[in-house]
Amino acid sequence: MKAAIQIQLLSQAEKLCQQRHARMTPQRLEVLRLMIKQNNAISAYELLDLLRKSEPQAKPPTIYRALDFLMEQGFIHRVESTNSFMLCHDFTDPSHTSAFFICDRCGHVTEKTAENIRNILQKMAAKASFTMSYNVVETHGVCPQCR
Numbered sequence: 597m598k599a600a601i602q603i604q605l606l607s608q609a610e611k612l613c614q615q616r617h618a619r620m621t622p623q624r625l626e627v628l629r630l631m632i633k634q635n636n637a638i639s640a641y642e643l644l645d646l647l648r649k650s651e652p653q654a655k656p657p658t659i660y661r662a663l664d665f666l667m668e669q670g671f672i673h674r675v676e677s678t679n680s681f682m683l684c685h686d687f688t689d690p691s692h693t694s695a696f697f698i699c700d701r702c703g704h705v706t707e708k709t710a711e712n713i714r715n716i717l718q719k720m721a722a723k724a725s726f727t728m729s730y731n732v733v734e735t736h737g738v739c740p741q742c743r
């Protein structure tokens with residue numbers, strides 16, 4: 597990702613937090629900056645190592661609190677099957693449902709909006725009298741670069 601786009605994403609996140617009266621601390625912003633720079637899914641421990649370059653005192657709870665905040669704001673997503681986190685492709689809609697396509701060779705993760713999948717699952721849940729809180733759609737395979 598180009599530097600100008602990285603800066604633009606950061607200021608967009610800051611602006612959205614102001615509008616929502618959510619507290620974007622310098623530390624949370626730094627974690628988001630690291631994730632934007634990464635441009636792929638990353639584990640919490642890899643992020644902690646990166647954060648320690650600027651904040652040597654940072655501990656695992658520091659990272660997890662920052663990640664929780666960024667997930668709540670819809671800036672990042674958790675990729676459950678690889679236990680990692682990635683930047684969202686659309687900051688402006690914090691409640692969208694995503695499908696993740698995970699390359700098993702290079703680890704690259706692509707996000708696609710998947711409202712239609714959510715609708716299907718919701719119908720299935722309703723038929724089973726099941727109350728759905730959230731769902732995960734993750735697909736493993738090989739990306740175009742690795743094929």
Ligand SMILES: [Zn+2]
Pocket residue numbers: 673683684685686692694707
């Ligand atoms: Zn997203």
Ligand SMILES: [Zn+2]
Pocket residue numbers: 699700701702703704738739740741742
């Ligand atoms: Zn790949």
